[in-house]
Amino acid sequence: MKRTATANWKGTLQEGTGTLDVLSGAFAGLPYTFKGRFVDESGQSGTNPEELIAAAHSGCFAMQFSAFLAANGTTAEHLKVTAAVELISGTGIVGSALTVEGKVPGIDAAKFQELAEKAKAECPVSRALGAIKVTLEARLV
Template sequence: MKHKASAQWKGTLKEGKGTLSTHSGALADRPYSFRSRFEGEPGTTPEEIIGAAHAGCFSMALSMALGLAGYTPESISTVATITMEPKGEGFSITASHLDLTATIPDIDRETFLKLAEKAKGSCPVSKLMNAQITLDARLEPAITL
């Protein structure tokens, strides 16, 4: 499997601007710039997109781990917070923190945490990252009618 994304950039680092796009069209010419990346100006950032990829990948990996263990999740919600820090002459992504909230009928907390940790390590985006990956996991009660 191969998936494509592209970036276009014009100008200098601080005054220039660019766009990010994906082959699927999920991102189509989304603007990004030095100011959106480092100064809070509206626009996306590569780190934000990595965060979305990590949250999505982890959620799918957890769904798979749950299914293999005989559980069907009602919902899995993950927020990834990417940390980028100065390193040497540039910057490095040093951490990704996953904040998970899930509703899974008939699962105990210990099993839930074990499967969430397994998913954290088996997700392909986690494997790609050379950063510390942490996880907070919250199990919400399932509603039975």
């Protein structure tokens, strides 16, 4: 199975503008710029590739973790996963920090942590990000 996304860019790196489209139609014509990627820490001036990687990583991890929890007989009532992808200008993407808070009846904190670590290691996006440091903070609530 293949998934596609298309980027359209016009102009120079710093003054140019671009749009992103995805096959599913979840977004089309989503704007991105140099400012949104390298200058605006608030994230309010448009998306950027790192934000999209973070979305992919958090979504993939949540699904993988939920599969391991269910296989353990402890289905999650709720998982909240955040991925913070760090870009250092001139160096590149250096890490993705996963944070998960979960409400999972019938599991203790140690098993929750164990399965979260397993999901971090085996989630397909984590594997694809093998060139960077992926960290995990897991908390049972």
